[in-house]
Amino acid sequence: MMFITTAYLRVSHPIISGTPPIRLQIEERARTYGKDEDTKRQEKEETIRKWQREWEVTVEVGQWTKRLIPNVATWTNRKHGNVDYYLTQMLSGHGCFAAYLHKFALIESDICWYCQERDDAAHTFLHCIRWIRERTIVETAIGETLSTENITNTMIDSKEGWDVIAQMAKGIISKKEEEERTRKRQLQGQE
Template structure:
């Protein structure tokens, strides 16, 4: 049982023991206070975070808007671009799936999620469509997150970019894995990420 539910239950038990019905206004005040306490714990944990600093730096300034939004689904491929955990040379090298961090699309030394979003020449057409749909000039993650929160149309445009680009990057990774001369570290595996690929691209 969560601490919020536990406290709510304890208040109801105490009210019943006094022969009183639960006070809806008190319940609402207590729920708001508990929610704010939880949000503050999240903020504190994020501010002290040692990992995921790019993602934290983009979301923390707009955390309240992010949590209260009524639209926008974090899809599998949108999450890859936001977190940097996906088919990026930087990440694949870190987990031992690629011999270097190099971008295999344009040759740049470090293929990060931000490189894919903002710079890689391979995705110029998809990026132009994203810029046209969102009106963004600055494609830093902070700016992109702000645009996503500003309207459903912009959220969908960013999600569409991520879907288009990441599905192609994943397909290229699968081809490298399946190649007869594939490096041992690239060989096709049947672990969690492989099962995730198959769920999204059978």
């Protein structure tokens, strides 16, 4: 039996993993071949600047991801933090969100399973009443309301901040995936 979750993994983006797009890596290698360490460092920075310019105009990802990660250097030069399966869903907006699943006709509606709003990543993590408990743990830790502006800043600023957001993402997504599987089984049972 194939779960819908496998569909999430199809869509990924270099910004989320923090690895420059292959083409920029190849260009950098060509510029630095046989050069000294200073040049290599400068060219690495040049790659990040090019990546930033491309990131600002890319249409491959949604506005959600662009708002969460406005600055390539700040995000990719961080000193800690691995982007796991759950954070990938949170950052990309591609995952266990009704609007996303509906887009691929995997479910019949883009409306949240817990309230009457359209369910995308912003809804799930910032607004949905179902996840108040998970959100409150983060908000207590950071001392402010969770928003598009402070999610990744919290992750980048400290290891503790990263972990508290990662825990929230895992807690919410894993429960939603469980719910999604249950709903699917119920639907199949009705057929």
